[in-house]
Amino acid sequence: MDNKKRNWYQNDPIMQRYFRQYVSHLKDWGEERLYQLGEYCAGPMEERAQYTDRDGTPKLIRYNRQGEEINEIWYNEGYLQTVGDCYEWGVVGWRYQEDVPCKIPYFYSQLMFMLMSKAEVGFTCPVTLTMSVAFVIEKYATEEQKKEFLPRLASMNRETLHQGATFLTEIQGGSDVGSVMTKAVKHGEHYLLTGEKWFASNCDADGALILARTGETLGTKGLSLFYLPKKLKDGSRNNVSIRRLKDKLGVRAVASGELVLQDAIGYLIGKEQEGFKLMAEALNVSRMCTATGSLAISQRAFSEAFTYVTERHTFGNSLISYPMIRESLLNMMVDIEASWTLVAQMLLHFDRVHTTQEDSFPDTLTLLRCLLAMAKVKCSEQSVLHAKESLEMHGGNGYIEEYVTPRLLRDAQVNTVWEGATNIMALEFWKNMSRNQPDANQNILLRFLSNGLNELTLSAYAEECEIARQELQKVSGQFDYLVQADPLTQQAHALHFLTSVTQLACAIFLMQQAEYGWKQDGETRMIKVAKYYCNRTYRPSLYGIGSSCIPSVEYFEEIVSGFVNGNVVNV
Numbered sequence: 001m002d003n004k005k006r007n008w009y010q011n012d013p014i015m016q017r018y019f020r021q022y023v024s025h026l027k028d029w030g031e032e033r034l035y036q037l038g039e040y041c042a043g044p045m046e047e048r049a050q051y052t053d054r055d056g057t058p059k060l061i062r063y064n065r066q067g068e069e070i071n072e073i074w075y076n077e078g079y080l081q082t083v084g085d086c087y088e089w090g091v092v093g094w095r096y097q098e099d100v101p102c103k104i105p106y107f108y109s110q111l112m113f114m115l116m117s118k119a120e121v122g123f124t125c126p127v128t129l130t131m132s133v134a135f136v137i138e139k140y141a142t143e144e145q146k147k148e149f150l151p152r153l154a155s156m157n158r159e160t161l162h163q164g165a166t167f168l169t170e171i172q173g174g175s176d177v178g179s180v181m182t183k184a185v186k187h188g189e190h191y192l193l194t195g196e197k198w199f200a201s202n203c204d205a206d207g208a209l210i211l212a213r214t215g216e217t218l219g220t221k222g223l224s225l226f227y228l229p230k231k232l233k234d235g236s237r238n239n240v241s242i243r244r245l246k247d248k249l250g251v252r253a254v255a256s257g258e259l260v261l262q263d264a265i266g267y268l269i270g271k272e273q274e275g276f277k278l279m280a281e282a283l284n285v286s287r288m289c290t291a292t293g294s295l296a297i298s299q300r301a302f303s304e305a306f307t308y309v310t311e312r313h314t315f316g317n318s319l320i321s322y323p324m325i326r327e328s329l330l331n332m333m334v335d336i337e338a339s340w341t342l343v344a345q346m347l348l349h350f351d352r353v354h355t356t357q358e359d360s361f362p363d364t365l366t367l368l369r370c371l372l373a374m375a376k377v378k379c380s381e382q383s384v385l386h387a388k389e390s391l392e393m394h395g396g397n398g399y400i401e402e403y404v405t406p407r408l409l410r411d412a413q414v415n416t417v418w419e420g421a422t423n424i425m426a427l428e429f430w431k432n433m434s435r436n437q438p439d440a441n442q443n444i445l446l447r448f449l450s451n452g453l454n455e456l457t458l459s460a461y462a463e464e465c466e467i468a469r470q471e472l473q474k475v476s477g478q479f480d481y482l483v484q485a486d487p488l489t490q491q492a493h494a495l496h497f498l499t500s501v502t503q504l505a506c507a508i509f510l511m512q513q514a515e516y517g518w519k520q521d522g523e524t525r526m527i528k529v530a531k532y533y534c535n536r537t538y539r540p541s542l543y544g545i546g547s548s549c550i551p552s553v554e555y556f557e558e559i560v561s562g563f564v565n566g567n568v569v570n571v
């Protein structure tokens with residue numbers, strides 16, 4: 001395919017729809033930029049990403065020729081160009097600029113982030129980390145620290161930019177953050193940190209947030225958060241060694257290393273022993289990015305597959321004419337639409353709490369945390385499946401590195417692990433669902449879903465609404481059961497419960513989208529998407545052998561080919 005013809009914003013009607021619906025107030029200021037970025041990401045950025053993944057992965061230069069430790073990372077020129085360009089596009093920076101129509105919401109910057117993630121998730125990892133560090137510094141650092149660190153983290157100039165990183169994981173535990181053993185000892189105005197970090201992405205970042213133990217308190221309560229600069233004020237290197245880089249399955253563009261700290265200088269952020277809480281805020285930003293980045297992989301996987309099966313012929317026909325291929329594409333598209341609804345709710349709530357601050361009630365924060373966990377799990381798990389589906393639709397070629405499909409699959413797989421593995425997200429979800437919420441009637445997320453359902457009015461999906469109502473009752477019953485159950489039972493069912501609630505949420509959000517589209521301009525496609533999603537999930541026998549409906553016949557034209565025609569082909 002000719003990369004020059006591609007524009008991943010222009011050819012993404014779903015992203016455009018969400019832009020119009022939720023950030024249209026930024027149309028004059030910001031939509032043209034998305035068009036330009038869409039072309040950039042699909043063109044030069046994508047080309048460089050291929051090279052970085054195959055031949056230009058970062059390399060550790062630990063010593064110089066005098067045998068002195070320098071701990072530098074070599075990056076290929078193209079990757080460095082991408083880094084400079086993308087921060088200058090403002091993926092992190094716009095939020096902190098003053099000459100803008102309003103505080104730029106994450107909803108907007110995440111659209112930029114998704115366009116970049118379609119090209120290179122290995123690179124959007126450092127972007128995520130920089131965004132997370134900037135967020136925590138903005139919210140919790142002292143005024144003096146903010147003045148010192150934030151302008152560089154938010155810089156839209158490659159010469160002054162400081163990239164960020166977050167260092168939690170040690171060899172004895174990643175999910176079990178309370179097992180961190182790195183120690184911090186107060187030394188005048190700063191702290192001296194000693195210990196080892198087992199996973200550190202963007203390990204040569206200019207400034208990292210790092211967790212270390214102060215005092216004797218065990219577990220997460222004994223952890224404090226520090227800003228760890230790469231270089232000290234006199235220009236010398238901080239006492240952090242990069243022991244080695246990880247040899248990874250995917251996301252090979254980002255340098256993930258093992259670190260050894262020996263009396264490294266760190267600056268306390270917030271108060272001592274409140275570090276875990278603050279790092280959790282950074283994690284929430286990175287979970288948001290992991291969800292949107294995964295969705296971007298799904299969309300890329302879909303468009304690559306669609307293009308390929310349109311062009312490829314077997315047995316005298318184009319692959320896209322075959323019903324099983326159509327069903328695969330249909331299911332991918334419907335799941336992508338479902339994930340978009342969830343991601344949109346996550347972003348809206350993130351901005352409500354953290355950008356416009358119109359609503360920062362504890363309830364909304366809890367709701368946001370539930371949505372973050374749901375979106376992170378659904379989008380990351382799904383992107384692995386979608387990358388696999390896309391690879392298989394390419395046949396043998398899909399397995400060959402000249403195509404993007406192997407990279408998509410390798411890159412997708414990390415998203416279910418980092419920033420909270422799927423089981424951990426399910427536990428996190430349950431913790432938030434059950435905190436101060438003794439029964440389903442008082443549960444913030446279940447009430448949110450119930451209100452959404454009650455507002456639906458279209459008769460076109462009256463049956464599906466009724467099914468969703470019954471499901472809501474079922475899920476509420478499960479909640480009431482689990483909330484009374486012993487911890488083992490709660491843990492055993494945490495992921496099942498998250499999955500059930502996520503399915504239901506997507507069904508309701510899809511119907512809301514359908515209603516919005518219908519009321520705006522009489523659009524019927526999303527009604528079909530919502531109906532198909534609900535029935536496929538809750539009444540699969542409607543499409544089983546012997547039923548009168550074959551989805552690839554009934555739905556393909558309107559949901560997939562009519563919709564993407566002229567958009568996805570040649571993207």
Ligand SMILES: Cc1cc2nc3c(=O)[nH]c(=O)nc-3n(C[C@H](O)[C@H](O)[C@H](O)COP(=O)(O)OP(=O)(O)OC[C@H]3O[C@@H](n4cnc5c(N)ncnc54)[C@H](O)[C@@H]3O)c2cc1C
Nearest residue numbers: 166167168169173174175199200201418419420421423424
């Ligand atoms: C490429 C890459 C880059 C990374 N970059 C960074 C980084 O920059 N900074 C950083 O701090 N970390 C980083 N990590 C580490 C990552 O966040 C952790 O690997 C992840 O959080 C999981 O922790 P773990 O590896 O210790 O697995 P474990 O905690 O040992 O978990 C192993 C498995 O057991 C499951 N599990 C654990 N506890 C439970 C439980 N109670 N119930 C049920 N299941 C459970 C988990 O879901 C997981 O599937 C990176 C990892 C990778 C792969």
